[in-house]
Amino acid sequence: MVVPDSSAPIASFQQVWKRFGDIVAARDLNLDVRSGEFLSFLGPSGCGKTTMLRMIAGFEQPSEGDVYLHGNRVNGVPAHKRRVNMVFQHYALFPHLNIARNVAYGLKQAKPKLAQNVIDERVDEALNLVQLDGYQQRRIWELSGGQQQRVALARALVNKPEVLLLDEPLAALDRKLRREMQIELQNLQRNLGITFVLVTHDQEEALSMSDRVCIMREGEIVQVGSPRELYDNPLNRYVADFVGKSNFFDGVVESTDQGRQAVKLDNGQSLDVDLSATGKPLASGHPVTLSVRPEQIVLARDRARLPDDAAIVIETEVRNRIFLGEHTEYLLHDDAFGEFLALAPRQAEANEMPFEVDERIYVSWSRTAALLLDNTT
């Protein structure tokens, strides 16, 4: 046995490739899963996120490269010999067993054998953890989807896995229940200190629960980072588009001057963008995409009310207005910029009355608000 080192990654991919026939599901992946973190794989279906999860579980073996669990190379080690457990997409609960026996299933496989009273105790504990006390003797089909989800969670957690894998666990639940389970999963993860690895195509889910998010595309890892890092410093348009809403305008770099870059957009407009602390200056002529988050756009009826440091001021027409409670979302239109979104917080609206559809208003954003995304990555 290797003595666990808390600073070492609990799971690790090193130059991992996975092929299914001609299809490449994983392309030279390198990733460390840190002990005790909540990590999400985010991407559209077919991006390889589930394959990664299944390689940690042991259902798939890498075609090339190595997978490590707790510092041990586990290529070829079957799933039943790995101390990781999975919550399956449609739960995969055993229909012929009651709730208690479903939860006890993993404990019953333990060697040396656990005493029945120990098993019972731990099953009760696990069911208590997911708030299903007293459901021991119930049958699977007597439970709602949300309750089945909790049983699946208890069945995995009762084994005290080193890593808990969750394969789109909330996809089958309705919106309200999903929100509740997200909070519960987060609490469980913090209280138990178990590493959670989640697969999802739902960006809101990934961003709200995870410590780190790994964004994938076509078998490759595009960017790994905390939700805030990904939101504030997306590597490219793909990430910016996947993480939250944004407006994109294509253009090229005109010149660079002391951390400020002049950009000429394809629509003929020119504007300045300040480089963020982490941003690298791009050479003149470099193709870029300007990303402006809707909430970064300032709206005003009166041009004079706009901030002085605006990178650009656009006179636009309000095309549509959606009331979202805390915010109001405006769909704006300008001949040069096309349609784009702006989000006005409620407090800001208190000063100026809500804008009406068809009204002409002024909008702007600051030089620090817009992000320059390298179009070659």
Next chain:
Amino acid sequence: MATKSSWAHRLLVLPAALWLLVMLVLPLLVVFVFSFGERAPAGGYIPAFSFDNYLNLPARLTAFKNTLILAPLGTFAALLIAYPLAYYLAIKASVKIRTTLLVMIIVPFWTSILIRTYAWIYILGGRGIPQLLDWIGIEGVRLINTPYAVLIGIIYGYLPLMVFPIYVSLEKFDKRLLEASEDLGATPMKTFRDVTLPLSIPGIATGCMLVFILLMGEFLIPALLGGGKVFFVGNALVDLFLQSRNWTYGSAVAAALVIIMLVTVSIYMKLVMRGAGQREDVSLI
């Protein structure tokens, strides 16, 4: 409205109910009535109420013994051969192999069981398997006209009836359950014992029931492969009704068989139900 529609629904059962009444219940009643009667000199029926026919049943003990040994044995042997095949078809085989094998199992059905059983006479007879065994040094094996020949014929004839229900029950259950079991630390053997096998019990129960009930009434295979030496109750009935024209005694033998089957099948059902533990996800037939 409710009563009207429920009446309309009941009409759906009517044709089948009439058919069963005329073709099954009435003849069965006739058999029971006849079984207490007396045989007329030319083989007819004289109304009477005597238990003589039933007291005479021991005369056909061998037929009952053969049936009650070979039917369960044949069922069990068919199960042992069918299960691995069904498992392979449902879980391991690729779609191409699965389709090919399923076709190979179904196609023989297009030929009459009579012709297929005749073929076995040659396979099991002097120039078939015994001669083959002779060549490799095992001499003096006789198969045809023995209980073994009947058993082989039975297994051959009834295998598909066992394979299909088991195949269906294995095919329809969620294969992710196997992954879930493995994920929870179960070895492949334990996964089979604790997940696959329990979930295929409905198929096993259905297959065994089908094969057993049909075997209890079998007469063709024992007649052809048993050479008149391995008699089933079915053969006794053919003999009594068609050759010796003893309808009243034949009726008593038939009635006894029906009663034996009712008893064994209900005991079997009870055992299976208990084994299934009142599961609602399991429908037995």
